Amino acid sequence: MKKFLPMVWLILIIIATSCNEIFEYSPYVIDFDDDEQNLTQKNISKLLSTEARDTLVIALTGDSHRFYDQSERLVNTLNQQYNIDFLIHTGDFADYGIPQQYQWGNLIFSKLNKPYFVVIGNHDLVSNGEDSYREMFGNLNFSFIYDSIKFIFINTNSREYEFNGRVPDLNWLEKDITPNETFEKVILVFHTPPFDSDFDSEMEKDFMQILLDAGNVLFTTHGHLHSFNLSDPYSNGIQFINTSSVEKDEFVLVKIILNEITIDVIDF
Numbered sequence: 001m002k003k004f005l006p007m008v009w010l011i012l013i014i015i016a017t018s019c020n021e022i023f024e025y026s027p028y029v030i031d032f033d034d035d036e037q038n039l040t041q042k043n044i045s046k047l048l049s050t051e052a053r054d055t056l057v058i059a060l061t062g063d064s065h066r067f068y069d070q071s072e073r074l075v076n077t078l079n080q081q082y083n084i085d086f087l088i089h090t091g092d093f094a095d096y097g098i099p100q101q102y103q104w105g106n107l108i109f110s111k112l113n114k115p116y117f118v119v120i121g122n123h124d125l126v127s128n129g130e131d132s133y134r135e136m137f138g139n140l141n142f143s144f145i146y147d148s149i150k151f152i153f154i155n156t157n158s159r160e161y162e163f164n165g166r167v168p169d170l171n172w173l174e175k176d177i178t179p180n181e182t183f184e185k186v187i188l189v190f191h192t193p194p195f196d197s198d199f200d201s202e203m204e205k206d207f208m209q210i211l212l213d214a215g216n217v218l219f220t221t222h223g224h225l226h227s228f229n230l231s232d233p234y235s236n237g238i239q240f241i242n243t244s245s246v247e248k249d250e251f252v253l254v255k256i257i258l259n260e261i262t263i264d265v266i267d268f
Contacts, residue, residue, distance in 0.1 A: 027099070028099065029099065031099070032136055036106055040117060043117060044115070044117075047146055048146065053085070055255055056085055056149070056256040057254070058087070059252070059253055059254075060087075060221055060243040060252035061090070061252070062091055062121070062245060063223045063247070064105060065247075066095045067245070068105075075108055078112060079111070084253075086117065087114065087117070088116075088117055088189055089116060090222055092122065092224070093118050093121065095126075096126045096127060102136050119190055119191055120155050120191065121223060122157040125160040141155055141169055145183045149187060150182075150183040152176055154189070155169070155190070156192045156194070165203065168207060177214045178214060179215070184259075185216050185218045186218065187217075188211065188220040189221055189222070190220070193233075193240060212236060217238050219238070221252075222241075223242070223245070225242050226245040226248070228242060228243065241254075249268060250265055
């Protein structure tokens with residue numbers, strides 16, 4: 001028995017010192033590497049370091065959820081066949097807000113040879129997904145100006161906040177969208193469209209009034225509904241582009257030259 005005890009202690013010591021490699025204590029622990037943090041600002045800096053071209057080319061996608069194979073094919077297609085300026089992801093980057101799902105998504109989209117930007121979706125907010133998004137990307141509401149166009153990304157997932165009257169943040173939007181000398185037009189990006197039941201219906205009218213009063217919206221783009229659609233749902237001249245989910249094996253390519261827009265849906 002005495003000879004057996006040292007062997008037992010040795011085994012216990014080996015297990016104890018290697019626990020970190022054997023076990024993950026929780027799938028909800030956020031432990032992103034430096035190159036997985038603050039990606040929005042990093043991609044803005046990357047984009048602004050390039051000179052704008054005569055034609056601005058933007059790829060639109062969204063609702064990648066758990067469709068990792070399709071996301072890989074999309075990124076490979078864009079890298080090999082299209083000279084885009086950047087990609088906009090209209091949310092639901094993760095499926096259940098789990099940190100590792102954020103990492104899996106970024107592992108794919110970071111292979112894109114151009115910057116990419118993600119607006120938060122309702123699936124991204126599940127569990128501690130909001131904390132994961134903030135750690136990986138940054139603020140839920142953000143904007144930047146490129147080629148005299150302001151790109152505004154806003155959290156519109158009202159249901160995830162129990163329709164508390166604060167999502168979307170209309171005060172922030174009104175200030176950010178108001179025209180000034182630094183930009184001419186606006187492209188507004190969100191996940192849940194204002195006509196959807198997951199958007200706070202009591203805020204829908206005010207949301208749209210802000211866009212109308214600004215008078216500078218080239219178009220809005222959103223996800224959530226998974227299938228491409230181009231419409232003017234309020235018959236007021238503001239176009240809504242519903243991006244295709246990558247599960248449809250297609251993406252939207254937008255080209256802008258002198259505020260003239262062409263929109264194509266492309267299979268990959």
